[in-house]
Amino acid sequence: xxxxxFYFDQTRCIGCYACLIACKDWNNTELxxxxxxxxxxxxxxxxxxxxxxxxxxxxxxxxxxxxCPANAILKREKDGIVVVDEEKCLGKDVCGMPCxxxxxxxxxxxxxxxxxKMQKCNFCLERLEEGKPPVCVAACPTRAxxxxxxxxxxxxxxxxxxxxxxxxxxxxxxxIIFKPKKPK
Numbered sequence: 001x002x003x004x005x006f007y008f009d010q011t012r013c014i015g016c017y018a019c020l021i022a023c024k025d026w027n028n029t030e031l032x033x034x035x036x037x038x039x040x041x042x043x044x045x046x047x048x049x050x051x052x053x054x055x056x057x058x059x060x061x062x063x064x065x066x067x068c069p070a071n072a073i074l075k076r077e078k079d080g081i082v083v084v085d086e087e088k089c090l091g092k093d094v095c096g097m098p099c100x101x102x103x104x105x106x107x108x109x110x111x112x113x114x115x116x117k118m119q120k121c122n123f124c125l126e127r128l129e130e131g132k133p134p135v136c137v138a139a140c141p142t143r144a145x146x147x148x149x150x151x152x153x154x155x156x157x158x159x160x161x162x163x164x165x166x167x168x169x170x171x172x173x174x175x176i177i178f179k180p181k182k183p184k
Contacts, residue, residue, distance in 0.1 A: 003060060003080035004123055005150040005175035006137075008053055010163045012144035012179075015051040022139030023055070026124065031109040033121045034136050039165040041183060048183040052165040053145065055121035055136065056107045057174030058082045063102035069095050072118070079149075080175065081123045092116035104169050123147070153177045 015036055023034045034055040041048040058075075062082050065073045072088035075081070092110040099118055100108040110116045124134035132138070137145045146153065154177060161168040163180035 001077060001080055003150045003175050004058060004147065005153055005177060006055070006057070007146040007148070007153045007157050007177045007179075008163065009144045009146075009179040010050055010052065010181040012142040013051040013053055014142055014144075016141065018139045018141055019053055019136035019145060022135045023121070026135040029111070029119065031111050031119055033109065033119065037165050050164045050181040052163060053136075054105065054107075054166070056082060057105065057176050058121075058123065059169075059175060060173035061171065063104075063172050064099035064108060067098040067102045069098070073099060079123075079128075081125065082120075083122055083125070084118050084120065086117050086119075089117040092118070104172070105174070150175055150177070 015038055017036055020032060020034045020036055024030070024032065027033060034053060037052040037054065039050045039052060058081050060080070062075060065075060065082070070088045070090045072085045074083055074085065076083060093116050097108060097110060097118060100106065107120050108118045109120060110118055127134060134147055137147050157177050157179060160178045160180060161176065163178040168174065
């Protein structure tokens with residue numbers, strides 16, 4: 001099955017939050033479908049700072065799908081993008097969001113405005129259909145984010161699956177390639 005993925009160059013990210021703000025604005029949500037994590041290590045004068053920009057990883061074997069009691073989470077065959085059918089979603093108050101518990105990266109979100117229905121990155125499907133990149137990729141001023149089919153990203157950037165602050169889960173196989181920033 002073809003699999004869309006993100007690429008993240010941790011050496012280029014400056015923690016500016018442009019990707020997160022663009023995502024919230026584009027999707028008209030107060031929820032953070034993309035998160036920025038600041039990693040700080042060391043003591044002065046030997047400091048290390050890195051950022052990690054994450055969203056749904058559209059995993060190869062997403063745990064969220066198998067635990068959804070309403071079958072509201074689907075993986076598209078044509079591109080591997082994991083989507084939520086909000087009409088089918090029962091909402092956090094009814095099902096307790098086992099999808100959130102099944103995700104080791106704590107990605108699924110719910111808010112009052114959506115009647116506590118699960119929400120997450122959908123890879124900006126409407127933009128992809130227009131031939132445009134996801135809004136987070138387009139908004140990144142340092143070009144730390146890229147996207148594409150995982151095979152193409154692997155050819156272009158290599159196959160590093162871990163970065164500072166991120167551990168690859170071989171069971172669910174998150175669709176992400178990294179250029180990690182390493183402490184000196």
